Each structure stands twice: as C-alpha cells, then as structure tokens.
Amino acid sequence: MQSNYLITKEGREYLEKGTPEKRLVEILKEKERVSIKEIENVLKEEGWIAINWAKKFGWVEVKDDLILLKYLPKRFEIDDALKSLHEKKELKNETLEILLKRKLIIEDKEDIVKKAEKQIKEGVKFLTHELLASGLWRNVNFPKYNVSIVGRKEYGGKRHPYMKFLIRIREKLVSLGFKEMSSPTIELEFWNFDALYQPQDHPSRDWTQTYSLKFPNEGKLPENKLIERVKKTHEDGWITGSTGWEYKWDPSKAARLIPRAHATCCSARTLAINPETPSKHFAIRRCFRPDVIDATHGVEFHQCEGIVIDKNLSFREMIGILKTLTKEIVGIEEIRIKPDYYPFTEPSVELLAKHPKLGWIEFAGAGIFREEVTIPLGVKDIVLAWGIGIDRLAMISLELNDIRELFTRNLNWLREKEVLV
Amino acid sequence: MPKIEINIEDFFNLLGKRIEKNELEKIFEYAKSEVEEISNEIVKIEIKDTNRPDLWSTEGLARELRGRLKLERGLPKYSVKKSNYKVFVDSKLDRTTVCAVVENVKLNSEALKQVIQIQEKIATSFGRNRKEVAIGVYDKDKINFPLFFIGERPENIRFVPLDFDKEMNAIEILEKHPKGIEYRNLLEGKEKYPIFVDSKGKIISMPPIINSDDTKVTENTKNVFIECSGTNNRAMELALIVLVALLAERKGAIRSVEVAKIEFERFGERIKCISCGSDKVNLIPWLGCVYECKSCGAKLPIVEKGKNLKIVKDSIITPNTKPKKIIVELSYINKISGLDLKLNEIKNLLLNARYEIKRVSNDKLELLYPCYRFDIMHQRDVVEDILISYGFDNIPPKDIKLYTIGSEIPIEKFKNEMAEILIGLGFQEIMSYMLTSKKNLFEKMNRKEKEIVEIENPISENWSVFRDFLVPSILEFISLNQHVAHPQKIFEIGTCVILEDKEAKDIEKLSAAISDTKAGYEDIAPCLDAFLRNLKLKYELIPTINESFIEGRVAKIVVEKKEVGIIGELNPYVLEKWNIVFPVAAFEINVNEILSLVSKIRK
Incomplete structure (x- = not known):
C-alpha cells in the first residue's frame, strides 16, 4: 500500500534540506536564542512554517521577537518519515496522515488504477480500497457468499454480570434519592460493633463471626467525646433512657481492627457526622466473615445497606420503605415481615418477598435504630435501617445455584453469559 | 444464632395445645424462631435472638407462646420457698457462684435433653465458652448440704468424672476426659483448681470442667441442685434464672439457697468450737475448719476473724424470681409503632407478651415483666413486644414521601x-x-x-x-x-x-x-x-x-x-x-x- 504515495515537490525539498522546523532547531542549537527577523532572513518564506511547527511540537518558545529553544528533539519524525518513504519502507498510518495533511505526499492515482486492474485480472474476491478509489468496481461481479455461515467466534469485552447487577442496584438507589456512603475495608471494632451498641464479650456480638487481624491489629479511635458517650451508653445507658449493658467498657477492645463484617459500619459512620434531616443513605460494600465455605457462604460477599433519617418515622414507614425497595429492586409487590433480632435495631424484622417461581424468599433485614445507637452518635431523629443480602438476589437474577459462582473463574461463562435486560 | 432441637409432642404437652404442622412455622415466628427441619417428632429450630436464652428450650418456647396464643397470659408466677441449703464460698477463690434447688421435678427424657442442651448453649455464649459462667446440674439427693466451693491443689482432687467409671485426679481429668481436654486452658497454670465439696467431703464437681458421675441427673432424679459459677455476675444470674424457670415448667418447686463468702484460717491440729470449746464439731472437708458445733449448736459465723473462719460478706439468697419493673410512655409506644393504640389494647397486647401493668399515671405505664427477661433495657424493647403481640402482618405499611437527592461516591x-x-x-x-x-x-x-x-x-x-x-x-x-x-x-x-x-x-x-x-x-x-x-x-x-x-x-x-x-x-x-x-x-x-x-x- 505504501507505494501508493508520491512525494510532492515540497516534500522532495524537505527531503533534501530537512524540514523548516528541523533547520530552525539546528540554528537554535548553536545560538539558543535568535530573533524572528534573523530567521526570516535565513529561512525566507519558510520561516513562519518552521516557527509554527516547532512551537506545536513544544520545541521552541516565542518571547516578544525572540525564539528560544525549549526542548531539543532527539529525532525528527517528519524528516525520518520522508526518508523512509523515499527508501520504500513501510510507514505507520498516523505518520502517513501527517504527511498527507502537510501536503508533503499525495496518493498515486495511477498506481491505484494499476492495482485495481491487476485485482480484476486475477479475479475479484473482496471489495477493496483500490476498486472504490478507481471507480473500477463498476466492472466487477462479486462472488456470492454463503451468508448463513458466521465463521469465527468473536469475543468482545463486557462487564462482569455480577458487577453489572451491583451497578444496577446502585443506580436504582440513587434514583430513589439515596446518597452513597463509604467506609474502609479494615475497620475499627468500634464502628463495626461498639457504635452499634453491641456489647464487648457478650453473645449479642456473636450474631456474626468475625475475622481478627494478625497485622495491623490496632487502630486510632475517633475523638474522645464520642468515645465517652458510647462508653457510658454501654455501661449505664447514659442519657438514652436505657439501662445499658451494665459492664465495664474497654476502649482497647474497640480499637482493635477487623475486616468489615457488615455494611452497617457505614451507617454508624454516617450518623456520626451530622447527616441532614431528612436524608437517605446507602452503601454497597464487600464484607468478610470466617464462615465455612459452601453453596450459600462465599469467601467474601456484598451487603447493601441503607438508612432513612427523619423526625417522625415509625414502624409503619419502616414497612413502607421495605415495600418500595422490594418493588423497585426485586420487582416484587408482595412482601411479609417477621420478627428478627439485631442488637442495633428494635424492633427488628426479616423481610420476605414472594418470588413467582421460588415462593417466599428471605432477602433482607431491617429495623429502627435503637436510641442507644443514635443518641451517642449525635442523632435525635428516628433512623430506619435496612440491609439486603444482595448476593442472594444476584444469584436469583443470574440463575446461579452456588454463591461461589458469583466470583466465577470461568472465562467461557463470562463470555457467553447473556447481559441483563 | 442458637439452634436447638425439640420434641414436638413434648412441646404440645407443655403448650397445652396441638398445632397443625403447616402452622408451626408461623407460630414460632412469635418467638423470633425459624423451623429449619421437621423429621418425625424432632423439630430443629433456629432462634435468632441471641439475647433471649429464655427461649432456647422447649419449655421456654412453650411458655412464651402460651402467652402469644392467649392460652396463659400475664406474668408467669414463681414462688420460691426458703430452705436451709447453704453454700460456702472461699473468698480467695477467683470465682463465685449462685445456686438453686428445684424439688419434685418431673424429668422425662426430653426435659433432660433440654437441660443439657441449654446448659451447653448458655455456657458457650453468655459464659464465653465457660470462661465467665459454667453451669452444673446435680441430683440433689446424692449430695449433703452444706456445700463448699473452694480451691484445691490438682493432685489432691480425685473423683469419678461424668461418663467415666474410674476415679481420676484433676491432672488426669484435664488430660483424658473430653471436657477436660476441651476446657483445660481455663485452669492451666493455676495453683489451685475450684471444686464443689459436700459436707461429707465428697467432691461433686470441678467447675468449669466436669461434674462427678454419681451426682448426675437422670430420668429418676426428683430433686435438682443447680449452681452457676464463674466470674460474670450478670451472666451467672441469667443462667440460673433461665434454668430455674425451665425446671419450673416441669412442675418443679423452687427452693432458695444461701450463698455465703467465707475466709478460712486453720486453727491448728485440734479443732474446737470457739463458743463452747467443744471439739465435737463438723468440719469443712479438705480445709479442716469448723462450720457447725454439734455440742452447743453454734453455726457460722461462730468464730472471730483470724481464729478459724468468718463470713466476709452478707450472704445472698438465690434465685431471685421477682418480676422486674420498667416505665414506658403511652405516647412513645404510639410514636414508634405508628399505630394509635388505646390503653386497653396495649394492656391486652402486653399480657400476651407476658407483661403486666402495675400502675398507670397519665402518659406513664409502670410495667412488670418476667425475671427471665434480661434483654429489656429500654422502653423500645417493650414496643417491640407489643408489636409482636399485635402481629406484624396486621400492621398497615405507610409510604415515605421524602424529597432527597441521591448520589454515588x-x-x-x-x-x-x-x-x-x-x-x-x-x-x-x-x-x-x-x-x-x-x-x-x-x-x-x-x-x-x-x-x-x-x-x-x-x-x-x-x-x-x-x-x-x-x-x-x-x-x-x-x-x-x-x-x-x-x-x-x-x-x-x-x-x-x-x-x-x-x-x-x-x-x-x-x-x-x-x-x-x-x-x-x-x-x-x-x-x-x-x-x-x-x-x-x-x-x-x-x-x-x-x-x-x-x-x-x-x-x-x-x-x-x-x-x-x-x-x-x-x-x-x-x-x-x-x-x-x-x-x-x-x-x-x-x-x-x-x-x-x-x-x-x-x-
């Protein structure tokens, strides 16, 4: 294809003398700064061509009527390209484009016609650039294909189906007016447990198994005032109207670090930084628990957590929000709730939705945050909290029976899996 | 979350009503429980409330559900008869105990299973793997009061541990008995191990490891002695009340036990009563201290400090089965529930949850609730009980209409x-x-x-x-x-x-x-x-x-x-x-x- 190009008169000149910008740089190499006038004297009408290109490449700088050398190029691409073309070497398409633009080369029409004629003579299989550019395609009958055959398989790239599912839920919650919250993977026990009124060394902290860390195992607790309030609330209820857990709270236990065991840490952190009233927040976070791995327990899992804050919210609004979420996220209208237990919410409920194929599925927990949680964190309003076991929903949506397949290692499956609609 | 097994016939007997199998699931929801599996007569149940050990047994579930099903409402009544049963605890011991006796209890094989099951569950969870509480249940007729909870060197401790047929010393028990192996980390390195000894000098247990084989409870056991020993008073009290309330469901009569802390001092080789000088005295086995004078009838405390032994603290009488009190506001109940409940309605719902209203003054209700509830810390907890009685299915949802702007990180x-x-x-x-x-x-x-x-x-x-x-x-x-x-x-x-x-x-x-x-x-x-x-x-x-x-x-x-x-x-x-x-x-x-x-x- 390269021989389709002819070097123009200007191009031939540059080939001989070097491009104006090269010549400019060579002048500057010796003097470092030269006046424009001087350049005009030496390079004549090519003076401004040289200055403009050298400026564009970032080699020179124009200050008042002086030209300064800014950067000494190691190679001159245009000069090299012209030389290569002259020597009938292959050139990159981008380089050809530049040369064409600067009118240093032109397409060789004669060559194109010759090539097209040659193709016709040899028998045309494909429509080619030469056939189109020469107009000779008019003289050609294209052989018919068996169009029911595809040929080779093409694999484009696409999102991971599970990621796509999580993104859909994120988008849904944003559209419902929820603001996303975040929290670090390696979390203080304080935020994972203590701020959520889960007593130290007590079964109410055992509702979930947690990992502990070999290193690092201790972090910095937040400001003293908050620590003091949480401590008092655990010990005697402080001003929350509670008896508290009646034990001596130990700050060193709260300062231990663990991998986040549930996404509710995000809610605790959000409540501690004076959220607006009313407001809605959510988080989709990866969580870590040392469960025995099986079809329903993965090494890691995602939780989707949310809170709704307002002055006058009750248990009835709690059910209302769960109904809305089920409808919007799962597309199911029929729900049921039943009593459940979480140390940080009271009342606590479990949410079931009636799936058309699977029947009643349990997929979320919810409740109203206890005063022992909200008041020490500085929130006087009612806070409704909910958490969705999002992996279970993902499995249903992606038609998987084993939770471990969410993090599949099977490239074929990823390539062939149909997209969400 | 605790998982327990119950026998369904036994449950129906305790409940006083038969429930269709397809309705069981719904009934257990009232007790935050989920039926995991039903096979023949055995039902496997998961109880989601890790803070309600009173529900972790057939007896506890039946007691709770009798209320929710309106078969027996209000406070369960417990009467504790006074007794002369005494337990002396060495004040130098790094743990203490609370105890009770339950007499004339009808222990069928199911009841026995439940006792063993809940004992394990509580010792594991609230007892932090027996570190803070371990529970011992004994055939009371095989032991002689008063009992002594004292420390002894492991090589001197010899008895036949549960499910074994030969005597072993404490070191052997920790090496060979399955429970010894499992829990020996709790005693290792200590100079003295805690033991319960009866007044005849018989070792009846070595908490928190194992009881003696001959004092174990069987279906023939009529009278039961329970001790909850450890380092965490709140958890010990909880364990005792839960067990006593469980046995009360089996028609047992509760009798109190006096627990007294004492300081021991050796008096020399010849032991005499300080009051009358007689040497006809009953001695504390192993320690050789006087606890009773046969001649003048003097009982503890009969000696001055530094001479023989002395009660260091006022003794406590356990168990305490008195109902507990909490004050809730009517307006708060309606604010949180979102319902417009009238006093009379609330009263009924509370009775189903086994509470009673003691007094009403304006907005404030003074409530009594059962001794076995250790989870009620705030009036919010009462609201949940009211709502569970009301039935979650009967509560109409209300839409939230809040204008808020969403965003992602x-x-x-x-x-x-x-x-x-x-x-x-x-x-x-x-x-x-x-x-x-x-x-x-x-x-x-x-x-x-x-x-x-x-x-x-x-x-x-x-x-x-x-x-x-x-x-x-x-x-x-x-x-x-x-x-x-x-x-x-x-x-x-x-x-x-x-x-x-x-x-x-x-x-x-x-x-x-x-x-x-x-x-x-x-x-x-x-x-x-x-x-x-x-x-x-x-x-x-x-x-x-x-x-x-x-x-x-x-x-x-x-x-x-x-x-x-x-x-x-x-x-x-x-x-x-x-x-x-x-x-x-x-x-x-x-x-x-x-x-x-x-x-x-x-x-």
Whole structure:
C-alpha cells in the first residue's frame, strides 16, 4: 500500500534540506536564542512554517521577537518519515496522515488504477480500497457468499454480570434519592460493633463471626467525646433512657481492627457526622466473615445497606420503605415481615418477598435504630435501617445455584453469559 | 444464632395445645424462631435472638407462646420457698457462684435433653465458652448440704468424672476426659483448681470442667441442685434464672439457697468450737475448719476473724424470681409503632407478651415483666413486644414521601467510566476475592515478602491476606482458563489494601492483561495509551526493574511526575509458577491517583 504515495515537490525539498522546523532547531542549537527577523532572513518564506511547527511540537518558545529553544528533539519524525518513504519502507498510518495533511505526499492515482486492474485480472474476491478509489468496481461481479455461515467466534469485552447487577442496584438507589456512603475495608471494632451498641464479650456480638487481624491489629479511635458517650451508653445507658449493658467498657477492645463484617459500619459512620434531616443513605460494600465455605457462604460477599433519617418515622414507614425497595429492586409487590433480632435495631424484622417461581424468599433485614445507637452518635431523629443480602438476589437474577459462582473463574461463562435486560 | 432441637409432642404437652404442622412455622415466628427441619417428632429450630436464652428450650418456647396464643397470659408466677441449703464460698477463690434447688421435678427424657442442651448453649455464649459462667446440674439427693466451693491443689482432687467409671485426679481429668481436654486452658497454670465439696467431703464437681458421675441427673432424679459459677455476675444470674424457670415448667418447686463468702484460717491440729470449746464439731472437708458445733449448736459465723473462719460478706439468697419493673410512655409506644393504640389494647397486647401493668399515671405505664427477661433495657424493647403481640402482618405499611437527592461516591462513577474504555478496547471484566495467600502475592510473583494486612484466624491459607497487587488476581484467572480460546483480554477494577506507615489503607486498582500465543509489550502498550488518552492524561513510560516482569520490558507509568502504575511483560519464571503456558502482558494502575490527577487537570 505504501507505494501508493508520491512525494510532492515540497516534500522532495524537505527531503533534501530537512524540514523548516528541523533547520530552525539546528540554528537554535548553536545560538539558543535568535530573533524572528534573523530567521526570516535565513529561512525566507519558510520561516513562519518552521516557527509554527516547532512551537506545536513544544520545541521552541516565542518571547516578544525572540525564539528560544525549549526542548531539543532527539529525532525528527517528519524528516525520518520522508526518508523512509523515499527508501520504500513501510510507514505507520498516523505518520502517513501527517504527511498527507502537510501536503508533503499525495496518493498515486495511477498506481491505484494499476492495482485495481491487476485485482480484476486475477479475479475479484473482496471489495477493496483500490476498486472504490478507481471507480473500477463498476466492472466487477462479486462472488456470492454463503451468508448463513458466521465463521469465527468473536469475543468482545463486557462487564462482569455480577458487577453489572451491583451497578444496577446502585443506580436504582440513587434514583430513589439515596446518597452513597463509604467506609474502609479494615475497620475499627468500634464502628463495626461498639457504635452499634453491641456489647464487648457478650453473645449479642456473636450474631456474626468475625475475622481478627494478625497485622495491623490496632487502630486510632475517633475523638474522645464520642468515645465517652458510647462508653457510658454501654455501661449505664447514659442519657438514652436505657439501662445499658451494665459492664465495664474497654476502649482497647474497640480499637482493635477487623475486616468489615457488615455494611452497617457505614451507617454508624454516617450518623456520626451530622447527616441532614431528612436524608437517605446507602452503601454497597464487600464484607468478610470466617464462615465455612459452601453453596450459600462465599469467601467474601456484598451487603447493601441503607438508612432513612427523619423526625417522625415509625414502624409503619419502616414497612413502607421495605415495600418500595422490594418493588423497585426485586420487582416484587408482595412482601411479609417477621420478627428478627439485631442488637442495633428494635424492633427488628426479616423481610420476605414472594418470588413467582421460588415462593417466599428471605432477602433482607431491617429495623429502627435503637436510641442507644443514635443518641451517642449525635442523632435525635428516628433512623430506619435496612440491609439486603444482595448476593442472594444476584444469584436469583443470574440463575446461579452456588454463591461461589458469583466470583466465577470461568472465562467461557463470562463470555457467553447473556447481559441483563 | 442458637439452634436447638425439640420434641414436638413434648412441646404440645407443655403448650397445652396441638398445632397443625403447616402452622408451626408461623407460630414460632412469635418467638423470633425459624423451623429449619421437621423429621418425625424432632423439630430443629433456629432462634435468632441471641439475647433471649429464655427461649432456647422447649419449655421456654412453650411458655412464651402460651402467652402469644392467649392460652396463659400475664406474668408467669414463681414462688420460691426458703430452705436451709447453704453454700460456702472461699473468698480467695477467683470465682463465685449462685445456686438453686428445684424439688419434685418431673424429668422425662426430653426435659433432660433440654437441660443439657441449654446448659451447653448458655455456657458457650453468655459464659464465653465457660470462661465467665459454667453451669452444673446435680441430683440433689446424692449430695449433703452444706456445700463448699473452694480451691484445691490438682493432685489432691480425685473423683469419678461424668461418663467415666474410674476415679481420676484433676491432672488426669484435664488430660483424658473430653471436657477436660476441651476446657483445660481455663485452669492451666493455676495453683489451685475450684471444686464443689459436700459436707461429707465428697467432691461433686470441678467447675468449669466436669461434674462427678454419681451426682448426675437422670430420668429418676426428683430433686435438682443447680449452681452457676464463674466470674460474670450478670451472666451467672441469667443462667440460673433461665434454668430455674425451665425446671419450673416441669412442675418443679423452687427452693432458695444461701450463698455465703467465707475466709478460712486453720486453727491448728485440734479443732474446737470457739463458743463452747467443744471439739465435737463438723468440719469443712479438705480445709479442716469448723462450720457447725454439734455440742452447743453454734453455726457460722461462730468464730472471730483470724481464729478459724468468718463470713466476709452478707450472704445472698438465690434465685431471685421477682418480676422486674420498667416505665414506658403511652405516647412513645404510639410514636414508634405508628399505630394509635388505646390503653386497653396495649394492656391486652402486653399480657400476651407476658407483661403486666402495675400502675398507670397519665402518659406513664409502670410495667412488670418476667425475671427471665434480661434483654429489656429500654422502653423500645417493650414496643417491640407489643408489636409482636399485635402481629406484624396486621400492621398497615405507610409510604415515605421524602424529597432527597441521591448520589454515588465519585470513585464508583469513575470506575464505571474506566471500565467502559477497557470494554471498548475489547477487554472482559473479571471479579476476584480481595483475600488471597502470601504464596500468590509473593512467591508466585517472584516478589520479596513484605509486611501486609494479614488475618489472624483464616479459614484457609488460601484466603489469609489482603491483596496489595491486582496482577496476581488476573494471573490466577488466566491460569485457570488455559484451555479457553485465545486471545484473552481481561481486566479487573478492585480494591487492594496496602500498608502506609503501618496503617491499612484501601486503594482502588485497575489491571488489564492480554494473553495469547504471542502477546507482548507492543500489544499492551497501545491499550494503555488509548486508555490514558481517553482520560486526557499525558504520561511517560520510564524503564524500571520489577521482579514480576521481564527485565527491559517493564516500565513505570508516570503522570504529572507521579508514579501511577506499572506495565510490562510477565516474567516467564512467574508464568511458570502459575502454570501459564501463554505469554501475558499487563498493566496495573492506581485508580485513586488517576482520579485525583484527572480532577486536578480538568479543574
């Protein structure tokens, strides 16, 4: 294809003398700064061509009527390209484009016609650039294909189906007016447990198994005032109207670090930084628990957590929000709730939705945050909290029976899996 | 969450009503319980409330549900008869005890199972694996009061432990008995081990390890002695009340036990009563101290301090089965429930939850609730009980109409944009675990091991550290797809956890790789170039050395003088370690850095 190009008169000149910008740089190499006038004297009408290109490449700088050398190029691409073309070497398409633009080369029409004629003579299989550019395609009958055959398989790239599912839920919650919250993977026990009124060394902290860390195992607790309030609330209820857990709270236990065991840490952190009233927040976070791995327990899992804050919210609004979420996220209208237990919410409920194929599925927990949680964190309003076991929903949506397949290692499956609609 | 097994016929008997099998599930919801499995007569139940041990038995569930089903409402009544049963506790002991006797109890095999089951569950959870509380249940007729809870050197402790047929000393018990092996860490290193001794000098148990075999309860046991011993008073009290209330369901009559702390002093070889001087005295076995004078009838305390022994504290009488009190406001109940409940309605709902109203003054209700409830800390807890009685199914939902503006975290949005560029370049997204092994991160990557965020109690070495580098996740994926059609172009955007000044920090990273029969720098570099051009980032690739990549074919990616990533051809040494037989070229980029650079440049 390269021989389709002819070097123009200007191009031939540059080939001989070097491009104006090269010549400019060579002048500057010796003097470092030269006046424009001087350049005009030496390079004549090519003076401004040289200055403009050298400026564009970032080699020179124009200050008042002086030209300064800014950067000494190691190679001159245009000069090299012209030389290569002259020597009938292959050139990159981008380089050809530049040369064409600067009118240093032109397409060789004669060559194109010759090539097209040659193709016709040899028998045309494909429509080619030469056939189109020469107009000779008019003289050609294209052989018919068996169009029911595809040929080779093409694999484009696409999102991971599970990621796509999580993104859909994120988008849904944003559209419902929820603001996303975040929290670090390696979390203080304080935020994972203590701020959520889960007593130290007590079964109410055992509702979930947690990992502990070999290193690092201790972090910095937040400001003293908050620590003091949480401590008092655990010990005697402080001003929350509670008896508290009646034990001596130990700050060193709260300062231990663990991998986040549930996404509710995000809610605790959000409540501690004076959220607006009313407001809605959510988080989709990866969580870590040392469960025995099986079809329903993965090494890691995602939780989707949310809170709704307002002055006058009750248990009835709690059910209302769960109904809305089920409808919007799962597309199911029929729900049921039943009593459940979480140390940080009271009342606590479990949410079931009636799936058309699977029947009643349990997929979320919810409740109203206890005063022992909200008041020490500085929130006087009612806070409704909910958490969705999002992996279970993902499995249903992606038609998987084993939770471990969410993090599949099977490239074929990823390539062939149909997209969400 | 505690899982228990109950016998359904036994449950119906205690409940006083038969329930259809298909309704069982719904009934148990009242007790926050879930039926996991029904086979023949055995029902496996999961009780979700980890803070309500009073529900962890057939007896407890029946008691709760009699209320919810309106078969027996209000407070369960317990009368505790006074008795002369005494337990003396050595004040030097690092633990104490609370005790009770339940007489004329009807222990069928189911009741026995429940006692053993709940004992284990409470000792494991509230007892923190028996560290804070262990529970002993004995055939009271096999022991002679008063009892002594004292410390003794392990070599002197000899008795036949439960389910064994020969006498062993304490050291042997810790070495050979299954419970000894399981819990010996609680006693190891102590000079003296705690034992319960009866007034005839018989050792009846060595808490928190094991009881003696001959005092064990059987179906023939009529009278039961219970001790809850340990270091956590609240948990000990809870364990005792829950057990006593359980046995009360089996028609037992509760009798109190006096627990007194004493200081012992040896009086010399010849032991005399301080009051009358007589040497006809009953001695505390093992310690040789006087606790009763047969001649003048003097009982503890009969001596002055420093002479023989002395009660150091007022004795306590256990168990305390009196109902507890809480005050709730009518307006608060309606605010939280969202219902407009009248006093009379509330009263009825409370009776079903086994509460009673003692007094009403204006908005305030003074309530009594059963002694076995240790979970009620706030009036909010009472509201939940009212709502459960009301029935969650009967509560009408109310829509929330709040205008709020939603938004996502900027980095999540940015991650999606980046993924879109890579997908356009033909890369397939993958997702991997953040947990991995040191072997994957270091040895297989030809990297020197360094300090990293590490789990102390991993379930497997395979998932014991947090990744600080994304390329190993990609290589693992490729290694498992060697047989799949090439070229393979894959990418992952995921969280890594790095250490910065010894502190763990999340870093979002992106890695993309090409693997094919021939895949090299010239294949991956244009992809990186396209990627960064789409972000309008000017970059430089500066040769570097990285042991995971081929020397001379690896570069640092530098944007605005900041190193943001690495690109290169994977070292064949590394590929061989992963059993990868197709070359791989890859780049990895720090997404947080890139986002801050993009935001800075575009401002």
